[in-house]
Amino acid sequence: MSSATKASRIGEELWKTRVDKVNAELVTLTYGTIVAQLCQDYDGNYHEVNKQLEKMGYNIGMRLIEDFLAKSNVGRCANFRETADMISKVGFRIFLNIAPTVTNWTSDNNQFSLIFDENPLADFVELPDDGRAQDELWFSNILCGVLRGALEMVQMQIEAHFVSDVLRGDDTTEMRVSLVRYIEDEMPPDEE
Amino acid sequence: MAVFSLIIINKAGGLVYQREFQPGLRKLSTNDYLVLAGTFHGVHAITRSITPKLPLAAIPNPPITPTTATTPSPNIASPSSTSTPTPSSSSASAGGYTYPNPGVPATGLESLETDKFRLTCFQTLTGTKFLLFTEPTMANIDVVMKKIYELYADFVMKNPFYQLEMPVRCEAFDRNLQGWLRGRA
Numbered sequence: 189m190s191s192a193t194k195a196s197r198i199g200e201e202l203w204k205t206r207v208d209k210v211n212a213e214l215v216t217l218t219y220g221t222i223v224a225q226l227c228q229d230y231d232g233n234y235h236e237v238n239k240q241l242e243k244m245g246y247n248i249g250m251r252l253i254e255d256f257l258a259k260s261n262v263g264r265c266a267n268f269r270e271t272a273d274m275i276s277k278v279g280f281r282i283f284l285n286i287a288p289t290v291t292n293w294t295s296d297n298n299q300f301s302l303i304f305d306e307n308p309l310a311d312f313v314e315l316p317d318d319g320r321a322q323d324e325l326w327f328s329n330i331l332c333g334v335l336r337g338a339l340e341m342v343q344m345q346i347e348a349h350f351v352s353d354v355l356r357g358d359d360t361t362e363m364r365v366s367l368v369r370y371i372e373d374e375m376p377p378d379e380e
Numbered sequence: 381m382a383v384f385s386l387i388i389i390n391k392a393g394g395l396v397y398q399r400e401f402q403p404g405l406r407k408l409s410t411n412d413y414l415v416l417a418g419t420f421h422g423v424h425a426i427t428r429s430i431t432p433k434l435p436l437a438a439i440p441n442p443p444i445t446p447t448t449a450t451t452p453s454p455n456i457a458s459p460s461s462t463s464t465p466t467p468s469s470s471s472a473s474a475g476g477y478t479y480p481n482p483g484v485p486a487t488g489l490e491s492l493e494t495d496k497f498r499l500t501c502f503q504t505l506t507g508t509k510f511l512l513f514t515e516p517t518m519a520n521i522d523v524v525m526k527k528i529y530e531l532y533a534d535f536v537m538k539n540p541f542y543q544l545e546m547p548v549r550c551e552a553f554d555r556n557l558q559g560w561l562r563g564r565a
Contacts, residue, residue, distance in 0.1 A: 250544060251537040257505055258533040261526070264485060264505055341506040 195273040199281030206259050207282050216311045234324035245333020253338040268367050272300050304361040326350045343371040382515035390545045391507030393421030397548040424488035431486040433477035
């Protein structure tokens with residue numbers, strides 16, 4: 189059984205048995221409000237908004253990973269390809285009930301894309317018509333942060349960013365994820 | 381009811397949580413608990429690093445032989461080139477040995493048993509360690525451990541005001557943990 193099918197099965201099972209469900213509109217509206225508020229607070233400085241969303245996601249990811257591990261009971265992934273399947277088929281499945289397509293691997297297996305056919309965060313959303321949001325705001329940027337925070341906690345330093353978004357009029361919503369390095373055996377500086 | 385106490389150690393070896401679940405257990409001083417956590421953290425790391433490694437079968441031998449053959453000559457030739465042989469020889473020795481089951485990463489100490497108690501250690505993939513002190517006869521410790529991890533994920537990690545890696549002072553975690561352990565008894 190391939191790691192992708194195995195991951196699908198785990199995700200499916202967890203979604204059915206272990207996940208408390210919440211009204212989708214609540215999620216969409218809450219997230220939408222946060223982004224809209226940030227846009228207001230930062231006075232339409234969308235680069236800053238992207239940065240803040242990423243940071244918020246990072247803090248979520250660092251916490252969420254424990255829930256993911258406690259619920260899924262999965263072990264360490266043998267390689268980055270397996271990690272990608274875990275993220276898509278288990279992670280996104282249990283937290284957003286979607287499974288973005290893993291694709292566009294580089295030959296060194298260190299970079300892949302997640303293609304989002306659906307994105308619950310962005311339902312009903314139309315970007316502001318100020319001529320800049322369409323080019324500057326990555327509405328779902330919080331997801332990049334979540335991945336970075338979560339993977340950092342399991343000893344992987346990654347970089348994630350959106351390269352296209354249907355909200356901007358692109359054909360697909362695509363996130364690019366790159367493995368920077370495996371953080372070596374944690375022998376942290378404990379002399380505090 | 382056979383769970384004596386629980387200790388949680390963060391990934392840096394710091395004590396973040398300690399509770400007894402039996403009335404009247406003799407307590408150590410706060411400092412002793414801190415020392416215990418730090419010491420266990422060290423011992424755990426040592427037990428992982430001393431995991432015996434088996435020599436690889438004949439396959440990697442051919443690449444190693446030429447390396448070792450070339451190593452002596454630059455060593456003698458010039459001291460400036462000593463930096464080159466060092467990594468090559470170390471990579472040769474690293475490539476020459478492997479864990480018994482290479483797919484499974486080496487873990488550290490998992491349990492420690494005496495006549496009077498058993499210490500079970502569960503390390504999460506994020507590096508946090510849960511130490512559970514139980515009666516040596518207690519069964520299904522993994523079930524208890526899993527539940528504790530879930531409660532931790534819920535009531536500690538999802539509490540937005542809990543600061544990561546800091547001591548756990550979450551009343552709801554205490555309550556649920558005690559409630560669940562009592563319910564099991």
